[in-house]
Amino acid sequence: MTDEVIRVNDSYYILATSTRVDDRRRVLKYDDTFAVFDRYGDIENVGPPEFGLYHHDTRYLSRLALRMGEHRPLLLSSTVKEDNALFTIDLTNPDVPQANNVVVPRGSLHLFRSKVLWQATCYDHLRLHNYGRIPIELSLVFEVEADYADLFEVRGLQRVRRGTIREARVERQGLEFGYEGLDGRLRRTRVQCTPEPTHVLPDRVIFDVRLEPHQAAEYELAISCEWDRGSTEAVQTPITPFRDAATRLSGTIESARARAPELVTSNSQFNFWVNRSIADLQLLSTETPTGTYPYAGIPWFCTPFGRDGIITALECLWFDPSIARGVLAFLAATQADRDDADRDAQPGKILHEARAGEMAELLEVPFGRYYGSVDATPLFVMLAGAYYHRTGDSAFARQLWPNVLRALAWMDTYGDADGDGFIEYARRNPNGLVQQGWKDSTDSVFHADGTLAEAPIALCEVQGYAYAAKRVAATLAEALGEPGSVVTDLRRQAENLRQRFEDQFWCDDLGTYALALDGAKRLCRVRTSNAGHCLFTGIASPERARRVARTLLGDTAFSGWGVRTVAADERRYNPMSYHNGSIWPHDNALLAAGMARYGLQTEVTRILEGLFESSRWFDLHRLPELFCGFHRRAGESPTLYPVSCAPQAWAAGAALLLVQACLGLSPIVGADGVPELTVAAPFLPSFLREVQIKNLRIGRGTIDVMLTRLASGEVHVDVTRADGVSFLNSGPGSRQLTRSA
Numbered sequence: 001m002t003d004e005v006i007r008v009n010d011s012y013y014i015l016a017t018s019t020r021v022d023d024r025r026r027v028l029k030y031d032d033t034f035a036v037f038d039r040y041g042d043i044e045n046v047g048p049p050e051f052g053l054y055h056h057d058t059r060y061l062s063r064l065a066l067r068m069g070e071h072r073p074l075l076l077s078s079t080v081k082e083d084n085a086l087f088t089i090d091l092t093n094p095d096v097p098q099a100n101n102v103v104v105p106r107g108s109l110h111l112f113r114s115k116v117l118w119q120a121t122c123y124d125h126l127r128l129h130n131y132g133r134i135p136i137e138l139s140l141v142f143e144v145e146a147d148y149a150d151l152f153e154v155r156g157l158q159r160v161r162r163g164t165i166r167e168a169r170v171e172r173q174g175l176e177f178g179y180e181g182l183d184g185r186l187r188r189t190r191v192q193c194t195p196e197p198t199h200v201l202p203d204r205v206i207f208d209v210r211l212e213p214h215q216a217a218e219y220e221l222a223i224s225c226e227w228d229r230g231s232t233e234a235v236q237t238p239i240t241p242f243r244d245a246a247t248r249l250s251g252t253i254e255s256a257r258a259r260a261p262e263l264v265t266s267n268s269q270f271n272f273w274v275n276r277s278i279a280d281l282q283l284l285s286t287e288t289p290t291g292t293y294p295y296a297g298i299p300w301f302c303t304p305f306g307r308d309g310i311i312t313a314l315e316c317l318w319f320d321p322s323i324a325r326g327v328l329a330f331l332a333a334t335q336a337d338r339d340d341a342d343r344d345a346q347p348g349k350i351l352h353e354a355r356a357g358e359m360a361e362l363l364e365v366p367f368g369r370y371y372g373s374v375d376a377t378p379l380f381v382m383l384a385g386a387y388y389h390r391t392g393d394s395a396f397a398r399q400l401w402p403n404v405l406r407a408l409a410w411m412d413t414y415g416d417a418d419g420d421g422f423i424e425y426a427r428r429n430p431n432g433l434v435q436q437g438w439k440d441s442t443d444s445v446f447h448a449d450g451t452l453a454e455a456p457i458a459l460c461e462v463q464g465y466a467y468a469a470k471r472v473a474a475t476l477a478e479a480l481g482e483p484g485s486v487v488t489d490l491r492r493q494a495e496n497l498r499q500r501f502e503d504q505f506w507c508d509d510l511g512t513y514a515l516a517l518d519g520a521k522r523l524c525r526v527r528t529s530n531a532g533h534c535l536f537t538g539i540a541s542p543e544r545a546r547r548v549a550r551t552l553l554g555d556t557a558f559s560g561w562g563v564r565t566v567a568a569d570e571r572r573y574n575p576m577s578y579h580n581g582s583i584w585p586h587d588n589a590l591l592a593a594g595m596a597r598y599g600l601q602t603e604v605t606r607i608l609e610g611l612f613e614s615s616r617w618f619d620l621h622r623l624p625e626l627f628c629g630f631h632r633r634a635g636e637s638p639t640l641y642p643v644s645c646a647p648q649a650w651a652a653g654a655a656l657l658l659v660q661a662c663l664g665l666s667p668i669v670g671a672d673g674v675p676e677l678t679v680a681a682p683f684l685p686s687f688l689r690e691v692q693i694k695n696l697r698i699g700r701g702t703i704d705v706m707l708t709r710l711a712s713g714e715v716h717v718d719v720t721r722a723d724g725v726s727f728l729n730s731g732p733g734s735r736q737l738t739r740s741a
Contacts, residue, residue, distance in 0.1 A: 024619045025051070026080055026087050027298050027647065030117040030249070031286050032056050032356070033225055034302050039078045041089045041113045041124070042066060045145065049154050050299045050643075053122050053189075055225035057303065057357030059154060060177075060189045063145035064124070064223070066113070068093055068138050073111055080620060082275055083253050084283040086246060089113040098137060108132030109211070118245035124221040125242040130211035139198075140207040142221060146189045148179035150359040155300060159364065168202040174221070175200060183361040187227045192239055194220040256282055260320050261697070263659065266690040273615040276622050277655040280647035281316065281323070290333045291326035297625055297645030306331055306351040306376035307438060308650055310383050311586060315653030317383075317390050318660050318667050319696075324387040325396065331380055332403040336371050341428040344372035344436075348410030350380045352436075365431070372433045373440075374425035377407045377415065378465035382537075385472025388479065392669025392699055401480060404473055408490075411466055421500050422517065423462050426455035437462060438587075439530070439565065439579040443572060445516050448525045450571035453518035460513045461530045463501045464537035470494035471538075479671070498539050506544060511551040513540070527551060527567040529587050535594025545598040552591060553603055560632025561614045562588045562607060568629075575629035575639075582641060585611055585623045586650035589657040596661035605685045608658045612687070614638045615655075623651045663691065663707060663715075667698045670726075675699035678728045679717050684709040701725035 026037045035053045037043060043051045043064040053061035066073065073091035080087045091111040096104040109132065114125045130136050146165075153159060166178035174191040181187060191205065199206040207219055222239045240248075263274055284295045288304070295301070296308040309331070313324035334354065336345040343366060344352075352373035360368035384404050388397040415423040425436040434442045437459045445453045474490035505513045507523065513531040514523040531548050534540045540548060551557060556567040559575075562583040566573050573581045592607040610632075615621050617637035625648035628639035659665075664680035675698035684691065684707065691707045701724030708716045717729050 026078065028080070028084070028087055028115060028117045028122075029283050029295075029298060029302065030119065033117055033120050033122075034298050035061075035115075035117060035122055036299050037064075037087065037115070039089070040066065040073070040075055040091065041078065041087065041115055052149075052154070053223060053225065054151065054299070054302070055120055055187075056227065057151040057355055057360065058187060058227075059149045059151070060146055060187065060225040061122070061144065061223060062147040062149065063143060065143040066091075066111075066126075067141040067143065068096060068109075069141065071096060074106060082279060083250070083257070084279045085116060085249050085253050087115040089115075093136075093138075096138065102134070104132065104134070104136050104138075108134075109136055109138075114242070114246070116242070116246045116249055118240070118249050119238070120226070121222055121224040121239060121245070123242045123245050124223065126219045127216060128209065128211060128219075129216040130213055133213050135210060135212050137208075137210045140209050140219060141204055142191075142206075143204045144175060144177075144191055144223075145203060146177035146179070148181075148187055150357045151300070151355075152357065152359050152365050157359070157365070159359070163358070170200045170202060172196055172200070174205055175202070181358045183358045185227050185358070185361075187225075190222075190224045190226065192222045192224070194222075194241075253282060256285075259322075260695075262692075262694040263319070263656075264692045264694075265688050267687050269616055269621075270612060270688060272621040273612060273623075274655050274659070276620055277652040280622060280652035281312070281320075281649060283647060284649045284652070285323070285326075288326070288330055290329040292322065293326050293330045294323060294649040296650075297648035300643070300645055301648075303356070304330060304351070304354045306353070307373050307379060310376065310379040311590070312649040312653045313383055314379075314386060315586070315589060315650060315657035317386055318665050319656045321387060321390045324383055324390070325393070328380070328384055328387060328396075328400060331376075332400055334369065335403055335406060340371075342366060343368075343370050344428055344432050345369075346371070346410060346414040348377065348406035348408075349414065350376040350407060352376055352433075366429050370432070372427060372429070372436050374415070374423060374436045374459070375438060375462050375465055377410050378423070378462065378469040380404075381407050381411075381469035381473050382465060385469075385476045388476055389472075389668050390698075392673055392675075394480070397476060398480060401476070401482075404476065408469070408473055411469070415466075417456065420458075420521070421497060422458040422504075423466050424456035424458045424517075424519075426457070426519070437530075441577070441579045443577075444579040445518075445524060446526065446572050447518075447522070448571065453516060453524050454520070456519050458517040459530060460501075460505050460515060461533035461537075463497065463505070464534040464539040467494050467497050467501070467539040468537040470497065501534075501539055502541060502544070511547045513544075513548065526570050526572075527557060528570075529557070529563050529565050529584075529591060532563065532587075532591035532594055535598060536590045537594075538597060540598075542598055545594070546600065549595050549598070549600050549603045553606055558606070558610075559583060559629050560610060561627070561638050562610045563591055564629040568631075576641070578626070578641075581629040582626045583614075583629050583638075584626045584651075585654040586648075589654035589661075593657050593661045596664070599681065601681075601683045604658075604661050605683070608662060609685055609687070611654065611658065618646075622646055623654060624648060625651055659691070662688075665693075667696060669699040673699070675701040675703075675725045676728060677703050677705070677725055679705070679707070680729075682707055682715040682717060683713075684715055698725050703727065 033055045052059040076090035078089040093109040110129045112127045163181040169176040174193045177189040179187045197205040198208040294312045296305040309327040313327045334351045336349040349371045353370045355367040471494045478487045515526045516524040566580045575581045592604045595603045624644040624646040663682045666678040694704045703725040704721040706718045
């Protein structure tokens with residue numbers, strides 16, 4: 001078998017065996033439960049495999065199809081509300097024959113369908129209204145099935161054995177499905193109907209309906225997901241009426257939004273993108289025993305990922321530091337404390353991924369608690385330092401300091417196993433991930449001739465993360481009163497790493513840093529977006545940073561929508577690949593933030609404009625995990641990637657990081673404990689005339705800021721309210737406020 005053949009068990013490749021019947025799928029999520037529907041609100045068992053209702057990585061409902069007798073209703077419209085709480089669908093009847101050769105004309109019956117997820121239950125509410133002039137008689141049918149497929153089965157992995165699916169239990173109020181897993185858990189799906197159905201069969205519930213002209217009726221299904229271990233019956237999920245569940249969910253979301261800042265611009269389309277991004281972050285945020293954590297993405301990665309959570313938190317840190325606190329607390333609690341080759345774990349290493357499904361519990365996949373990422377550990381240290389700088393939360397920083405020290409020790413020992421000064425990776429579990437950077441496809445690290453690099457591999461961006469981690473750890477140590485020798489040593493290590501990196505990774509003829517060093521210490525001389533992360537971390541010299549930016553925005557790397565992961569003239573470039581030529585919003589946001597760090601405003605603007613324009617084409621203004629890297633063509637949309645997650649946490653966070661990159665915002669709590677907001681060299685693209693930020697919390701203070709682009713192109717900054725915040729501005733034509741009480 002050559003390296004061109006997909007090794008499913010090695011790469012955990014997500015199979016795409018058919019075209020999406022409808023790319024505009026609809027997604028709901030609440031904590032550890034999520035659902036993927038088509039636009040009708042149905043879960044069909046034809047087409048793409050990901051449709052379903054899932055709980056803890058298991059599909060509890062594999063079919064939910066609404067029929068009017070034998071006919072599918074006609075779709076009028078559907079959408080998920082801007083806050084992601086409610087999925088609404090407008091349907092009508094096709095031409096339906098009735099008795100005595102009477103035909104109910106299409107459009108006589110309006111079906112308004114509403115769906116919410118709340119506390120492991122999917123609520124499906126249907127209101128029928130007869131707008132016709134004759135009575136309508138029909139059977140309203142909900143076809144239901146439950147296959148209890150593990151998410152990795154849905155992704156394409158085959159299992160040798162499965163547990164036992166119980167025979168469906170028919171009850172007066174509905175149905176009950178069950179599955180006795182090989183892991184000892186009983187999983188159960190209960191379908192409860194209001195009012196009581198006319199007929200209940202093992203695969204459907206039926207309501208016989210008669211509506212006089214202008215008469216209306218309502219029907220409701222509550223589909224609950226239940227699981228338990230070591231008992232004959234699963235613990236029942238409490239069911240509340242649909243309207244109560246919807247009200248409580250909306251209240252929870254409104255409460256969270258009230259605590260967050262408000263970001264409004266002069267461009268309504270830009271506002272749609274930002275608001276959807278903020279709502280997606282709220283949707284993916286999940287309560288864990290250690291706090292709120294942004295799950296990575298739906299459907300394939302709706303679980304905690306270390307790297308994804310950290311980068312999402314960094315993207316949103318200026319806007320909402322509470323995300324970072326939850327991420328840091330969770331990752332500190334799950335930091336590896338022993339050497340375990342099966343999980344690619346070593347003392348001090350930060351989690352890559354956690355799973356709760358049957359296959360993970362049985363170790364059929366290694367991801368129950370898996371540590372196979374090389375970058376999550378230095379990124380954890382980066383986030384710990386950045387969070388302290390943003391909030392001044394010294395108590396939490398002291399709590400985290402032992403975890404930071406263990407992470408630094410991993411970087412110096414296990415992370416640099418050969419002692420060459422660079423952090424490398426090589427998987428130890430043969431069923432684990434081959435590539436352990438953010439581009440973790442099996443074929444993502446290669447040489448200029450296209451041959452795959454052999455491990456151990458030192459990625460360029462990981463050295464940048466390590467450099468930044470050492471620097472912020474030194475600053476954090478100083479703030480916490482650690483010995484001066486610790487501070488000095490960390491800064492010395494960072495500078496030594498920077499110099500070694502510049503000496504060994506720079507490729508002058510390519511105008512960029514090499515992708516990686518392979519196990520034989522040979523450079524992978526390939527132009528990739530990875531090098532742009534070196535600007536984000538500050539390891540690049542100013543002159544080389546400018547050259548990297550020019551390379552990334554050249555014709556072969558920049559598609560017009562964004563920067564490709566791999567330049568178009570490299571041997572493994574494929575615009576339809578996962579990591580070798582596609583466009584990732586979070587990747588582009590990090591590149592833009594890095595360019596802003598070096599004052600490259602024009603380059604930042606090009607990336608922001610590309611992603612903003614792409615968001616206008618995507619359904620619900622939602623940027624997906626990635627899209628194809630084809631060159632932008634006038635009047636045409638970006639090309640979708642077939643198994644991309646949407647929503648995805650770090651794709652949602654990209655909008656906020658791009659705003660920060662343009663505005664030069666730096667909210668911190670200073671060494672004296674006083675909240676400060678600095679606006680450094682702000683600029684606004686041509687499509688934004690004004691940006692207003694209200695209720696930005698910094699420490700114990702809050703501040704409101706208005707930024708306006710003048711005819712000259714300069715940005716005027718006006719502070720309209722500052723409670724307990726000191727404002728500093730390096731831009732022209734601005735009113736500066738001193739500290740206010």
